[in-house]
Amino acid sequence: MGNKPLLEVKNTGIQFGGLKAVQNLNMVLNQGELVGLIGPNGAGKTTSFNLLTGVYVPTEGDILLNGERINGLPPFKVTRKGVSRTFQNIRLFNELSVLDNVKVAYHSIAKHSIISSILRLPSHFAGEKEMEEKSIEFLKIFSLDKYKDELAKNLPYGQQRRLEIARALAANPKLLLLDEPAAGMNPQETKDLMDLIAFIRDKFDLTILLIEHDMNLVMGVCERIYVLDHGQLLAEGSPEEIRNHPKVIEAYLGEEVHDVNA
Amino acid sequence: MKKSKQFWPFIIVAVLVYVVVQVLISTGMMNQFYSNTLILIAINIILAVSLHLVIGITGQFSIGHAGFLAVGAYISAIITMKLQLPFALAIIVGGVVAALAGLIVGIPSLRLKGDYLAIATLGFAEIIRIVFLNIDAVGGAAGMQVSHLTTWTYAFVCLVITIIVIVNFTNSRHGLAAISVRENEIASDAMGINTTYYKVIAFAIGSFFAGVAGALFSHNFYIIQPSQFGFLKSFDILIFVVLGGLGSLSGAVLSAILLTIVSTYLQGYPETRMIIYSLVLIIVMLYRPKGLMGTMEITDYFKLWRTPKGGGQHGK
Numbered sequence A: 001m002g003n004k005p006l007l008e009v010k011n012t013g014i015q016f017g018g019l020k021a022v023q024n025l026n027m028v029l030n031q032g033e034l035v036g037l038i039g040p041n042g043a044g045k046t047t048s049f050n051l052l053t054g055v056y057v058p059t060e061g062d063i064l065l066n067g068e069r070i071n072g073l074p075p076f077k078v079t080r081k082g083v084s085r086t087f088q089n090i091r092l093f094n095e096l097s098v099l100d101n102v103k104v105a106y107h108s109i110a111k112h113s114i115i116s117s118i119l120r121l122p123s124h125f126a127g128e129k130e131m132e133e134k135s136i137e138f139l140k141i142f143s144l145d146k147y148k149d150e151l152a153k154n155l156p157y158g159q160q161r162r163l164e165i166a167r168a169l170a171a172n173p174k175l176l177l178l179d180e181p182a183a184g185m186n187p188q189e190t191k192d193l194m195d196l197i198a199f200i201r202d203k204f205d206l207t208i209l210l211i212e213h214d215m216n217l218v219m220g221v222c223e224r225i226y227v228l229d230h231g232q233l234l235a236e237g238s239p240e241e242i243r244n245h246p247k248v249i250e251a252y253l254g255e256e257v258h259d260v261n262a
Numbered sequence B: 001m002k003k004s005k006q007f008w009p010f011i012i013v014a015v016l017v018y019v020v021v022q023v024l025i026s027t028g029m030m031n032q033f034y035s036n037t038l039i040l041i042a043i044n045i046i047l048a049v050s051l052h053l054v055i056g057i058t059g060q061f062s063i064g065h066a067g068f069l070a071v072g073a074y075i076s077a078i079i080t081m082k083l084q085l086p087f088a089l090a091i092i093v094g095g096v097v098a099a100l101a102g103l104i105v106g107i108p109s110l111r112l113k114g115d116y117l118a119i120a121t122l123g124f125a126e127i128i129r130i131v132f133l134n135i136d137a138v139g140g141a142a143g144m145q146v147s148h149l150t151t152w153t154y155a156f157v158c159l160v161i162t163i164i165v166i167v168n169f170t171n172s173r174h175g176l177a178a179i180s181v182r183e184n185e186i187a188s189d190a191m192g193i194n195t196t197y198y199k200v201i202a203f204a205i206g207s208f209f210a211g212v213a214g215a216l217f218s219h220n221f222y223i224i225q226p227s228q229f230g231f232l233k234s235f236d237i238l239i240f241v242v243l244g245g246l247g248s249l250s251g252a253v254l255s256a257i258l259l260t261i262v263s264t265y266l267q268g269y270p271e272t273r274m275i276i277y278s279l280v281l282i283i284v285m286l287y288r289p290k291g292l293m294g295t296m297e298i299t300d301y302f303k304l305w306r307t308p309k310g311g312g313q314h315g316k
């Protein structure tokens, strides 16, 4: 495809009072890549996601999606431009059914107006039907359709994480941001998740940026890795390069890298 | 979807209720006291359901609903009494002006995340009350004479329209968007929902129907005074919603009916009224901390009853 990168982050950063949570962040993601973002606790990984999705407005730099500036846009507009995300601490619509959780993501594709819904015009029924059908189809891909009428809060933990990813994908993103999707999962669930991530990337022709503490997961699936420390980029490269990067070993990986090598 | 199956039964029941009451009134079998209580119940249900949309569905805490009631009451009274225009028009204009007031209060305060709406509505209701208190053209503290134009027919038609509009809104992609804001505003935003838009829309619709209720209210008493629209009135409406169970429309309807009856019978004894009222609240909060209905709807109980097993989930 094009040689223009999907996402370009240029010297971006944000300051909270005196704290520079993220500074001089530079990143380039090409179409179809699966890239990892790692770093110790408090390094600024989640804050970077919040910058990319419009939750925070950067105090410096620019963020370009397909060459178009998206910093300064509110989160819902960033999502509609094609960036969607999951959250480190799951944020489902707890009192809604699994089906309705996904339907919310289809909200913007249906076009029927409030008036048409109040008057129950044909366009209301057509629009609602389309949302419902698409959502059910979508749940099938994730084998979540058997839970469709269950309240989201009643799902087992692993399935909640899965549902959150499904919901983010239903918003039809070009770029998917996953914030520690394996957090709190057991090894089997983590392995299933890795398969799922590889699968959705191919199936939906996606670009994925993944925050993860589980080194096996990151090294296993990512083609390229960015390392953050104290709000700044420490290194960037293939898993192999990161594993052997002296600064990374010194600053943070140490033990864990030996584990992976072993 | 689900609603289309419930729509005709609802209409049939509504028509039955209307006809029976109307016959009782016109044959003189129901005296003025009872018909007035029924009209009052209808008005209070409209208030409860309109606030339910804001608090129960969209999750925005508004504690000044009486302010919009006052706007509808006074504007409609001006239209019938000063401009000599028809009552039906007065009801609509009362609602529209209340909705505009809702936009003015809602847009700045709902842009922000957090409970700014509570403070803004509280302040707004007080300001509106003081404004009417100081305008001599509408009688100031002494109040304004208003003809008795509210009939059972007007009240009931407005009630049915209110319920249909709010139920249809709720059971659509727009209602789902509003509920997603209540459930998790940050996630809703991240899913591409314009959260400010839906908060403002829900609030404006809620204000509109509070204004409609205001028009019915002011033409039901011969006189309106600013003191009728104080904080206690807002609190009464809030109680309907909380007592019924946040998020349950049938709950709001049910508690509006119950509490209107309780307070009508205790009208002669204001002190006793407050005590009994408080007792009812305390008992409900002790035994049903999520309100009378929790988040369930009446129709969910029918579903449960029809499918004894596995029908435990509820639609919305």
Ligand SMILES: Nc1ncnc2c1ncn2[C@@H]1O[C@H](COP(=O)(O)OP(=O)(O)OP(=O)(O)O)[C@@H](O)[C@H]1O
Binding pocket: A016, A019, A021, A039, A040, A041, A042, A043, A044, A045, A046, A047, A048, A088
């Ligand atoms: N809204 C905020 N106001 C002030 N400080 C903040 C805010 N958000 C984040 N920070 C600070 O920015 C730094 C980076 O936080 P961030 O959540 O991005 O870390 P992280 O890399 O995601 O860590 P973890 O691995 O624990 O999730 C922390 O010191 C945090 O306290």
Ligand SMILES: [Mg+2]
Binding pocket: A045, A046, A047, A088
């Ligand atoms: Mg984090």
